[in-house]
Amino acid sequence: MNNELMFSSKTDLWSTPWNFFEKLNDEFHFTLDPCSTHENAKCYKHFTIEEDGLLQDWGNEVVFCNPPYGRQIKDWVKKAYEESQKDNTTVVMLIPARTDTIYFHEYIYHKAEIRFIKGRLKFGDSKNSAPFPSMVVVFREDNQ
Template sequence: MCRKETQMNSKVMFSSKTDVWATPQGFFDELDREFHFELDVCAAPENAKCRRFYTKEQDGLVQPWTGRVWCNPPYGREIGKWVKKAFETAAGGGFAVMLLPARTDTRWFHDYIYGKAEVRFIRGRLKFGDSKNSAPFPSMVVIFGERKRT
């Protein structure tokens, strides 16, 4: 990729023009060692973290979330729908772990996470995808449901 393309990608990535933030592989690997994920419910073929995954076209919001679920959803206006789906999955006996922006002032945080799930705030800022720059927001990992393997 030429320098101009890299600069353009960085401008898009660190603006509100994108809501897709690819999970850093090393960060995911640490969580996977702990949780043993089986399904990535919000992925593209080139960045899927599990063998089983749903693409944007398959719409993970309307698909069943089975097994040990990983979810790094789009961080735009629809994020609350993804958080609600994880909450409902756990309420039905399922298990899901999400990587989310740490937005503790939002309705979705208070309705579906606060006091209802385990929250791990990430120290520092993640570097999403192949970016050299840190994200312009803090992140958190949210664990919905029982930890024991199904």
């Protein structure tokens, strides 16, 4: 990833570091990546921008979701919460730790397991850490 782009508002795509993903995958065994490109998909089953994961069914899947971090992130968090209400569906999100947002309070706080990440992640092939803290949000039946 171009470091100049990473620290600007020119992109909202932050490719998940493989080693970070692999640790989560060892725990959850993901079956779906609903917001990826063919090049950075973390699961065999995945949806690209053209397929629009927000419009797809995530039911009966174990989902890894690292959504675009722009204004549409609230839609992805809402979708993750709603999809997790379906039987046999778990959704794990990697998102910025923005606890002051409406979507955090409406869909995450007291409704999901929250894992704050110590330090800052290095997304993609960047040499620099992200300019924001991150968290893993786990939506699953036993959180309800």
